[in-house]
Amino acid sequence: MKALILEDDDLVSELLETVVAGIYPGAQVKIAETLGEAYGLVSATAFDLVVTDWSLPDGSGLDLVKKVRKTDAEVPIVMVSGRSDRESVLKAAHFGINGYMTKPFDVQQLHARLVKLLQTSDSQTPEIAVLLKESLNEVIQLPSDMDPSEVLELMSRQQDLSPAQLAERWRDEASLTARLLDVANSTSFRRTGKPVETLRDAISSMGVALTLNQALALSLDVSSKLKNDMLRDLARKHYQEAVDVGKEAQRLAIRLKKQPVLLQKAGLLSRLGELAVLKVLNQYVSLGGELQAAEAEQLLKQWAQEYGNRLKVQWHLPLSMRELIGSVHHLPSDCTREDRITMRAAAMLAAGRQETEECKRLLRRLGMQTEESVKD
Incomplete structure (x- = not known):
């Protein structure tokens, strides 16, 4: 499914993208900021959904509606506008x-409105390898267990919430952390060219209200809440591994008298690839495909790194964060950076491999002779 969003406000377009991608797994979403950009896109591509703002820097979204309707009378078109008067609504209609x-x-x-517009018909189940390959170039969202009612409760008292409070509440929410960093960095890069590295800074740059909207949009991504028992168990396993690495990294950082925030976050994001692959496998099963546990495990090994690398780029994660995440899985023998050594050691401790020679060597390089000394 291909969707076009014409919106000149970065944060609003990102929110719309989150909602659309959540309703339709694997959606290819194109964002245009001007009427001219949108004209070029609709001339080259047939879209299955068009969402357009009314007032744009170079014209009116109604002109895009007229252009699309000249060649396609069926594609769903949704207008978003600050105008609420009856005359404007009737004019658009x-x-x-x-x-x-x-x-x-x-x-x-x-x-709810888009769900009704995007009802899909039954189609032939694609080959899993084809689906995985195609999904690499599409909008990827991770499975999420966030409860929409909890987000709504936060929205009801958002005036009393600070970025620091939300960051603390969500510090173990890997999917939400990744999405908020993605949105904040996308906007930050366009405006200042500087990356946003922490969840607290991401919330501060977006504002509490828009942050909560993003959280709600992600929590409504029903398709990403895995229904298949086997896939759900795998998701829990890999998510818990990420949480454990984050906790060990935090513990080591405190022991070394270093700031733990970035190291904990790197641990939380260290299973991006696995969780993204599981999202696609869930889509495959929902389309009628069948998977055995052994096959799912093999596909995770085969595709997780590629998906993880793709997400790091797609979500604009700073190079420093990418390096820390990479160190969880592999550390070059000649690496001397303490933060990267800490991440690799944290990964081994989280996996219960504290008695291996590699783990002992890493701890010595951090000035800790044994794992017992880490716990002192």
């Missing part, structure tokens, strides 16, 4: 839109 959302829009309402 006259040109053949399928939905009209007033800014600031309600995420739940938008989600």
Whole structure:
């Protein structure tokens, strides 16, 4: 499924992308900031959904609606606008839109509206290898167990919440952390060219209200809540591995009198690839495909690194963070950076490999002769 979003506000377009990708796993979402960009995209590609703002820097979204309707009378088109008067709504309806959302829009309402528009028909189950390969070039979201009711409760008292409070509450939410860093970095790079590295800074740059909207959008991604028992168990296993690495990294950093925030975050994000592959495997099963546990494990080994690398780039993770994540899985023998050595040691401790020669050597390089000394 291919979707076009025409919106000149970075944060709003990112939110719309999250909602669309959550409703339709593997959606290819193109974002245009100007009417000219959108014209070029619709001339080259047939889209299955168009979401457009009304007021744009170089014209009106109604002009895009008219252009699309000249060649396609069926594609769903949703208009989002700050105009709420009856005359504007009727004017947009006259040109053949399928939905009209007033800014600031309600995420739940938008989600429900798009779900009705994007009902899919039964299709032939694709080959799993083909699906995995194609999904590398599409919008990837991780499985999430966030409860929408919890996010709504936070939204009801958002005036009393600070970025620091939200960052502390969500510090173990790998999927949400990754998505918020993605959104914040996308906007930060466009505006300042500087990366955002911490969850707290990401929330501060976006603001509490928009951050909560992103969280709600992600929590409504029902497709990413794995239904298959085998896949769900694998997701829990890899997620817990990431949490454990983060905790060990935090513990080592404190012992070394270093700031633990970035090291803990690297641990949390260290299973991005596995969780992303599981999302695609879940999509495959939901389309009627069959998987045995051994085959799923093999596909994870085969594709996890490639998906992890793709996500690090797609989500604009800073190079320093990518290196820390990479160190969880592999550390060059000539590496002398203490933070990377700490991450590799944390991974081995989390895996219960403290008695191996490699782990003991890493601890000595950190000035800790034994694992017992780490716990002192």
